[in-house]
Amino acid sequence: MKATHIWGDERRVTEAAVKIASARISSPSDPKATARPISALRADAGTTITPAGIGVDQAFSVFQDVIAPATRAQDDPLNLAYIPAAPTRAALAFDAVVSSFNIFGGTWEAGAGAIFAENEALAWLVSLLGWPEEAGGCFVSGGTSGNLSALVTARHTALARRGGRPEGGWKIACTSGAHSSILADARVMDVGVVEVPEGERGQLTGAALRAATADEPGVFAVVASAGTTNAGIIDDLAEIADVCEEHGLWLHVDGAYGGAGLAAPSARARFDGIERADSFIVDPHKWLFAPYDCCALLYRDPDLARAAHSQHASYLDRIDREAWNPTDLAVHLSRRVRGLPFWFSLAVHGTDRYVAAGEQTLTTTRAVADAIKESANLRLLLEPDLSVLLFDRPGWTRDDYYAWSDELSRAGRILCVPTSWRGETVLRLAFVNPATDPAAVIDILTTTTA
Numbered sequence: 001m002k003a004t005h006i007w008g009d010e011r012r013v014t015e016a017a018v019k020i021a022s023a024r025i026s027s028p029s030d031p032k033a034t035a036r037p038i039s040a041l042r043a044d045a046g047t048t049i050t051p052a053g054i055g056v057d058q059a060f061s062v063f064q065d066v067i068a069p070a071t072r073a074q075d076d077p078l079n080l081a082y083i084p085a086a087p088t089r090a091a092l093a094f095d096a097v098v099s100s101f102n103i104f105g106g107t108w109e110a111g112a113g114a115i116f117a118e119n120e121a122l123a124w125l126v127s128l129l130g131w132p133e134e135a136g137g138c139f140v141s142g143g144t145s146g147n148l149s150a151l152v153t154a155r156h157t158a159l160a161r162r163g164g165r166p167e168g169g170w171k172i173a174c175t176s177g178a179h180s181s182i183l184a185d186a187r188v189m190d191v192g193v194v195e196v197p198e199g200e201r202g203q204l205t206g207a208a209l210r211a212a213t214a215d216e217p218g219v220f221a222v223v224a225s226a227g228t229t230n231a232g233i234i235d236d237l238a239e240i241a242d243v244c245e246e247h248g249l250w251l252h253v254d255g256a257y258g259g260a261g262l263a264a265p266s267a268r269a270r271f272d273g274i275e276r277a278d279s280f281i282v283d284p285h286k287w288l289f290a291p292y293d294c295c296a297l298l299y300r301d302p303d304l305a306r307a308a309h310s311q312h313a314s315y316l317d318r319i320d321r322e323a324w325n326p327t328d329l330a331v332h333l334s335r336r337v338r339g340l341p342f343w344f345s346l347a348v349h350g351t352d353r354y355v356a357a358g359e360q361t362l363t364t365t366r367a368v369a370d371a372i373k374e375s376a377n378l379r380l381l382l383e384p385d386l387s388v389l390l391f392d393r394p395g396w397t398r399d400d401y402y403a404w405s406d407e408l409s410r411a412g413r414i415l416c417v418p419t420s421w422r423g424e425t426v427l428r429l430a431f432v433n434p435a436t437d438p439a440a441v442i443d444i445l446t447t448t449t450a
């Protein structure tokens with residue numbers, strides 16, 4: 001009996017999708033696109049899930065007219081809020097290609113070629129870290145799951161080495177500047193957090209770490225930030241590595257945002273000590289010009305990750321455990337080969353262009369920082385380690401900051417969202433896009449005189 005084609009002829013939908021993707025990839029994004037209330041979306045989209053289906057044309061028009069415009073342009077050059085994105089056209093276009101192949105990236109057996117390519121891109125990151133060649137890892141969805149997987153490996157390793165759970169439970173150590181995902185991951189793992197007081201730049205120092213962990217036998221890992229999200233601060237990695245070595249602690253470096261700075265010679269010295277870390281993450285979807293969702297998770301000794309993460313089940317018996325199976329290295333099993341758009345763009349453009357793009361972002365940041373320092377009404381609060389600027393406008397209240405930010409956001413001129421720093425409301429700019437024009441940013445900042 002012949003199988004019926006239950007989906008009918010899908011050629012037309014395929015062609016239409018490719019056309020839409022191609023048009024989108026080649027055009028700039030709309031900075032006025034923004035979130036809308038669910039009631040407005042429901043009213044405009046109508047009922048989309050129906051027994052008979054709404055058909056290709058209607059589904060695409062709902063997407064293009066209602067759904068896409070209600071999402072923020074992450075890659076607009078004047079989106080400088082939170083951590084924006086700046087994927088290359090090569091990475092975006094290739095992401096569409098990757099999707100069309102639907103590769104299973106969990107095991108070598110199913111995804112060998114793609115995993116090989118992902119590992120080529122990871123090897124470049126390993127070389128930037130100054131780690132041995134045996135280091136490696138895999139791509140996961142984001143920094144939150146990358147940090148979790150690294151910390152689970154760290155705890156598994158500590159459990160094996162120490163032969164049991166410490167009295168009072170396991171703990172990690174970090175500063176309050178560590179990303180919120182670290183606290184979330186600690187809750188998932190049911191481990192405590194020793195909050196280490198920050199140094200004068202807001203960084204984790206070796207001395208403070210040594211003091212804070214002296215009477216904490218449960219600490220098994222230290223999370224150092226290589227670029228805090230709020231202020232772009234790099235912790236004192238070399239001193240921290242000393243303490244970790246002295247006390248046999250796992251050193252995890254969270255470089256989700258700032259790890260990309262490793263590629264920039266002008267910032268590289270700030271990372272000294274990172275060559276001694278045990279695990280590291282960086283999100284190429286932040287400052288390495290890749291689309292969502294993409295976090296590179298790396299281990300100095302991947303065998304420790306395998307010991308912690310390998311899943312065993314009878315239907316998985318066939319898996320070759322000697323092969324490079326990303327499944328074995330993080331909290332996941334099935335996975336898309338989300339590192340491929342990053343690999344492709346890196347292969348196409350070359351690492352020199354990545355270095356140049358990182359440097360250009362830093363140059364832009366420094367130009368805007370200089371303009372803030374010279375401005376009569378703005379005050380730079382911290383010399384930038386990387387590409388985040390914190391500054392304030394003396395005399396403004398919280399409401400003034402929000403009103404200024406909201407108005408410019410509505411007009412689609414700039415996305416500059418207030419944050420808090422040492423208990424005060426301040427302004428923050430995060431640069432990850434080499435296309436951002438510093439003159440345009442500086443020009444808009446003059447509107448704070450009002």
Ligand SMILES: *Cc1c(COP(=O)(O)O)cnc(C)c1O
Pocket residue numbers: 083141142143144145179181225227228229254255256257258283295
């Ligand atoms: C963004 C960020 C994270 C979380 O990454 P996601 O990809 O959003 O899960 C973790 N740590 C730092 C330092 C970050 O900047």
